[in-house]
Amino acid sequence: MSRPDRSRLIRNGRGEPIDPVPFLVSAGLAFMLAFSIGPIYGLAYGISLSTSLAASGLAFLGIVAVAHAQLVRGAPAVDAGPLPAAPRFERLLYAAIAFGVVLVGLTVPLL
Structure with missing residues (x-):
């Protein structure tokens, strides 16, 4: 088998x-x-x-x-094959912005 x-x-x-x-x-x-x-x-x-x-x-x-x-x-x-650099950078930028928004949202209860 x-x-x-x-x-x-x-x-x-x-x-x-x-x-x-x-x-x-x-x-x-x-x-x-x-x-x-x-x-x-x-x-x-x-x-x-x-x-x-x-x-x-x-x-x-x-x-x-x-x-x-x-x-x-x-x-x-x-x-x-690999993706071109521009779409990869754009995805990374959007992920970093989303991560920053989440981090700011997590600090709200601490204020």
């Missing part, structure tokens, strides 16, 4: 095989951040623990949905 080739199991929106590692790493980091920061800040805002955990779960699912759209459904095929 032969094992299936795992790289062929994950496909983008066009049906081409893709590398699943960036999505898995993003989903793992989203889980770690949502459930390590979310409940603490929810409690700082005076929200109950169960509501904070539910909000963290919703945040995690939202981040995973965006990551899936970007890193799986819209991903180029493995053999497509």
Whole structure:
């Protein structure tokens, strides 16, 4: 009995095989951040623990949905070659701005 080739199991929106590692790493980091920061800040805002955990779960699912759209459904095929520098820089810039907004939002309960 032969094992299936795992790289062929994950496909983008066009049906081409893709590398699943960036999505898995993003989903793992989203889980770690949502459930390590979310409940603490929810409690700082005076929200109950169960509501904070539910909000963290919703945040995690939202981040995973965006990551899936970007890193799986819209991903180029493995053999497509590297992306040009301009789109990569633009994505990095948008990610840095979003990260800055999140950091500013996390400091609000501390004021």
